[in-house]
Structures are given as C-alpha cells and as structure tokens.
Amino acid sequence: MKKLAALALLGLISLPVLAQTTSTVKHPVWSENAAIYEANIRQYSPEGSFKRFQEYLPELKKMGVGIIWIMPVNPIGEKNRKGTLGSYYAVRDYKGVNPEFGTPADFKNLVDAAHAQGMKVIIDWVANHTAWDHPWVSSHPEYYLKNDKGEFVPPVPDWQDVIKLNYANPQLRVAMIDALTFWLTEYGIDGFRCDVAEMVPVDFWNEARAALDQVKPVFMLAEGEAPELHEKAFDMTYAWQLKDLFGEIANGKKNANDLAAYMAGPEKKFNDNAYRMLHTSNHDLNSWEGTEFERLGEGVESFLVLSNLLKGMPLLYAGQEAGNTRRLEFFERDPIQWKPHPYKAIYTTLFHLKKRNHALWNGLEGGEQMRLPTTNDNAVYAFSRSKAGNQVIGIFNLSGQPQSVSFSAAPSPARFKNLFSGASETLRPGKVMQLKPWEYRVLVK
Template sequence: MKKTLLALLCAFITSAASAQSVSTVVHPEWSKNAAIYEANIRQYSPEGSFKKFEEYLPELKKMGVGVIWIMPINPIGKVNRKGTLGSYYAVADYTAVNPEFGTPEDFHHLVNAIHAQGMKVIIDWVANHTAWDHPWAKTHPEYYIHDAKGNFVPPVPDWADVIKLDYGNAQLRSEMINALKYWISNYDLDGFRCDVAAMVPTDFWNDARTQLDQIKPVFMLAEATERDLQEHAFDMTYGWQFKDVWGDIAKGKKNAADLVAYLHGEEAGYNPNSYRMLHTSNHDLNSWEGTEFDRLGDAVETFLVLSNTLKGMPLLYQGQEAGNTKALDFFERDPIIWKDHPYRALYTKLFHLKQTNHALWNGLAGGQPQLIKTADDDHIFAFSRSKDNDQIIGIFNLSDKARKFSSNDPILQGSFTDPLTGQSGQSASAPIELKAWEYRLLVK
C-alpha cells in the first residue's frame, strides 16, 4: 500500500512540475528580501487620516517592513453606498484622493515620508469595476458591461455598490493605464495591489506592466492565485491556498501531511521566480471571516512564524502587531485598539531575519524549501532552506498534542543558532520535544 501511495505521489509531483508556469517578470531589486505591511487608513486611528498614519512610519521601519500597501485612497461613490462611509473598492474617481483621509498634499507628504524611511509604497487599484456615480457612467457608458435591457450590472450580485467595466473596449484600457501612470508619475508610487485581478483580462495587465515599467520599475501584487498573471505582469499573487490548508489543520480537519501534499502538488506549479504572499490575516479575512485568533485558535503563532519562513513574502495586516482581536467593520469607522503585544517583537525579529538571511529571500533570490522526512510525518512539518552561506531550518508541531521531532536527514548536521532567542550551539539532529503547536527555528 505504501509503495502504491509513493508511486502516486511521485506521479503527482512529476505532473505538477511539468505544468510549472513561466515567468519573465523582473522584480524590483528592493523586493527580494522585503516583507509587506497592509495599511488600513480608515481604521488606523480615530482620525483615520494620512497624517495620523504617517506618525507610525518610524515604528514600521523599526519592525523591518519593506513595503507598505495602502488600501484604496480614491473617493468612494455615494450611489448605492454600503454603510455610512462605503466600501473602499467603490471608486468614484481614479485620479483623486478620498477627502476622508486628507488632501492630495497630505498623501504626497505620506509617500515622501515612507521613501525617506527607506520603505516602498504601493496602493490598492480597483480595475474591474467602478462606483455607480463614477463620471464614466455618464460620459462613457460604453466602458461598462450592460445586461439585455441595457442596464449597468454589478460584477457579482452581492457587490451592489459597483458596476463592471468592459475590457473589450480599447479606449477603456487606454484610460485605465493612463490612470495607473498618473500615480507613478505624479506621486512616485512603487506599484499597485490589484483587486480581483483575475476578473480583468491578463493581456491588459501584461500591457499595463510593460508601460508602467517604462516610467520606473514597479511592483505588482495580484489579489488572485492564477499563475498566468505572473507570467509577464505580476510579481506576486495571494497564497490563498495556504490559508485554507492552515485553517483546516488548525481545526483538526487536515494535518502536516496535507501541507506537504499541497507543496508537492499545486504549489509546485508556480514558477520559482514568482512571489507568493503568505499571511494569517488581511482586510477581507479580518472583516468577513474573523481575526486570525478566531480562525486559527491556539495555532495562530505557529502559522504566523510559518508564513514568515516558508518561501514567499510575509504580510502583516495592520493591527496584528498589537494582537488585534476585533473583526473591523468594513463600511464604518472602527479604529484598531492599539496595545503592547508580544507579536510586535516576534514580527520584528522575523522581518529583520528575512532582510539578512539569504535563505529567506523571495523568489530565485532565496532558498528553495527542502522538506525533511520525520518520524511523525502526519503531525511534524520540517524543512530546510539554504542560499549562499545561509541556512534556516523550521520544525513545526502542527497538532494540538505534544509530539517528538526526530530525523536522520544529513541536512540537520552541524551547530545552529536560535534566531528568536539568540542561543547558539543548538542541535537539529537530536530528538526535540515539542508542545502542542510548538515550533523551532534554527539558523547558520
């Protein structure tokens, strides 16, 4: 039976590898060892302003954040608005700033301040749809999809506050790319996070990336998992699949062996040059599915560390460093309650480790994970990543019971340092007792 399962797994791996996507994307140099921070300006403070968020930049620099992704900054439509303030993703003007957050000058100042701290900044871009009262709805109705009666239509029924654009229209494509260029040329932004990117034709994104790179090398993040988006257009896609596997493991529905199967299967189809964003929360998860504490329970810290050490770029959603336990209201002002929390120090250590340890770098700049076979493959997940003279080993008990890690893999030989405690002379080859959801990181 074991030989049959092994043969099937090998065939699965071979099939996934043969289906691996291509990538011609040239990543900005600064992205190779960056961690990303998602900023929700509305909920950062009671003021919900660019100016107030700007005060926090020195702290983000101290934490080791490399790039700040700011949720949509455009004015929000009033027609069919959801809630009092509306959804950030119901854009009423692609080249204006939402007065809720401040003035264009305030945003200019924020971007300059981020750059002065040595960090980069991207903004959320909503190319798939606009608010009902975007000027195009009157001046260029041909830019939109219509139903059989000639009415505008939402992209999906629940998104009743927005209407879908028609990318069969060449002039729309040109206007949208010009709007993207506006922010690069006038605000010196470093790229975009593109909302529901797979709902927009890939060839549009390919064209947009080519034209934007002619202004400056940009960083493009797609809210999507489709591999073709990373062939020519996007540096990074969402690692949504990890979120699903991790959630099932935390609930006891899956185990470490399922994570290995995913890595050897679907994930192996992504090109090694393509970045994947790994996270335990973001604005959608927090508001619609609950906080990471709601979804992952006692395993939160385990998957936090795993998301920072597996191959990919780790995301920190604003408030996670404060241990935020509130699902934030999406359409109203609902400020984060800031407090001291151990996760700030943990993220700081992990982000700084990513900056300096080449094995943890992104894409081809970093080390490819080598999975380590253990005596308890169903519950212990272990891997090594090596690049240049750096190595990191991660050992994770992905269960709610105490387990023992043991392996005779030669990759474990030598003396290591625990990067979180600073203790040197650590062994990875001796059996290690792990409490429920406990993990161990070792570097050399």
C-alpha cells in the same frame, strides 16, 4: 508511483512538474528580501487620516517592513453606498484622493516620508468596476458592461454599490493605463495591489505592466491565484490555498503531511520566479471570515511564524502587531485598539531575519524548501531552506498534542542558533526534541 509519491512527501525526491507556467517578470531589486504591510488608513486611528498614519512610519521601519500597501485612497461613491462611509472599493475618481483621509498634499507627504525611511509604497487599484456615480457613467457609458436591457450591472449580485467595466473596449484600456500612470508620475508611488485581478483580462494586465515599467520599475500584487498572472504582469499573487490549508490544519481536518503534499504539488504549478504572498490575515479575512485568532485558534502563533519562513513574501495586516482580536467594520469607522503585544517583537525578528538571510529571500533569490523527515510526520512539519551560505530550519508541531521528534538524518551543519532564544542547538540523527502543542523552533545559520 505510490512509492515515489511517498518519497516526495518526505522531501527525499522531487516529482516532475508538468504544468508550471513561465514568468518573464523582472522584479524590482528592492522587493527581493522585502516583507509587506497592509495599511488600513480608515481604521488606523480615530482620525483615520494620512497624517496620523505617517507618524507610524518610523515604527514600521524599525520592524523591518519593506513595502507598504495602502488600501484604496480614491474618493468613494455615494450612489448605492453601503453603510455610512461606503466601501473603499467603490471608486468614484481614479485620479482623486479621498477627502476622508486628507488632501492630495497629505498623501504625497506620506509617500515621500515612507521613501525617506527606505520603504516603498503601493496602492490598492480597483480596475474591475467603479462606483455608480463615477464620471465615466455619463461621459463614457460604453466603458461599462450592460445586460440585455442595456442596464449597468454589478460584477457579482452582492456588490450592488459598483458596476462592472468592459475591457473589450480599447479606449477603456487606454484610460485605465493613463490613470495608473498618473499615480507614478504625480505621487511617486512604486506599484499597485490589484483588486480581484482575475476578473480583469490577463492581456490587459500584461499591457499595463509593460507601460508602467516604461515610467519606473513597479511592483505588482494581484488579488488572485492564477499562475498565468505571473507570466508578464505580476510580481506576486495571493497564496489563498495555503491560507485555507492553515485553517484546516488548525481545525484538525488536515495535518503536516497535507502541507507537505501541497508544497510538493499544487504550489509547484507556480514558476520559481513568482512571489507568493503568505498571510494569516488581511482586510477581507479579518472583516468577513474572522480574525486569525478565531480561524487558527491555539495554532495562530505557529502559523504566523510559518508564514514568514516558507517560500514567499509575508504580509502583516494593520493591527496584527497589536494582537487585534476584533473583526473591524468594513463600511464604518472602527479604529484599531493599539496596545503592546508580543507579536510585534516576533514580526520584527522575522522581518529582519528575512532581510539579512539569503535563504528566505523571495522568488529565485531565495532558497528552496526541503522537508526534513522526522519520526512523526503527520504532526510535525520540519524543513530547511539554504542559499548563498545561509540556512534556516523550521520545526513546527502542527498539532494540539505534545510531540517527541527525532530526525533520521541531521542537516548539515549540525549546530545552529535558535532565532528567538539565542541558544545554540545541535541536530544529529536520533536526537529527541520535545515539542509542546503548537510549539515551533527556528534554527539559523
């Protein structure tokens, strides 16, 4: 068994996966080769408005973004509010638009403009809890979970600005699905990113997805990593463990072989049909754990590129394309400082590669990852993905030391184009490749 495990790490064989879940989710066709952008309207501009963000849509189109995820657009509760402006996730009205960002007409114009650019829009949905001053608190107190004293309770002790809903109540489920449907019919959005999805019963999400798909084919992203979320409800979940592993490799606690072991082990519990969201930052990471530059250090660009090539859908959080090095305030206005940065061109190159190269498509439409054994697998993670005559090879020095790399067997074909330099490169057995610390090569057929 030890020998088999070692061979699996090298990508030469595949060990059987016994616990992979099923998935009957039918992904919208437009999601098959999409990359996703997370828009933080409050911090996008000094005005923090839908109108100002709408002006940026042509740039997102040029970058190759397929799906725009907009953080919650609902009015924010005032009772027990945190900070001056409150948390986006303390919803006071499920069918309302936050006046901080603009009018309902402004939001509708934004959605229509995104569609005109060929992009889809999903909005952040907070189904687990509401603000203390949501109308349901007085009109339907039975919708909420209560303690032994009959008092409303926060979902977790630190979330004192919200109170938890009770999905044992069937009428709550009806009301929540009605609110979700409202955004499809009134604003024409294309799906939802569902906050703390694992804190809401999976059978509710299954019920909701079935109802929403009757209106239009939707895209559903779960903030969660439970494989069963993919069975009937969600197109995509967060690759949280992979994000953590990136950090451990960057800090020298783990190495390229640990990444290979993760890909051959824990990641395989997800059905091949499941989309996994790959990211180096998002609103939570940036505000609470630190920027990608803080967490990933000198390896940040390498992990950025890697997250665009591994099996899954890459996420770009607002400001990453400008090389934002600041932790953005969560409960206050704290506009992104926009400036030219090389990362915008890198994301653009990678997003367009994903759109046209079938090997990088999502779920069953994309190619599987096969690790390519090298002379120094502890430091170097090399892999190939192939599909429909397309092939992409990634070679990453995941260490702070220079590496001399050679392959025991060359991929076929042996001649490729370097994605970023445009140069022709040939891979053959025994050929030595010199990689600087954290250097990467992306080779394309």
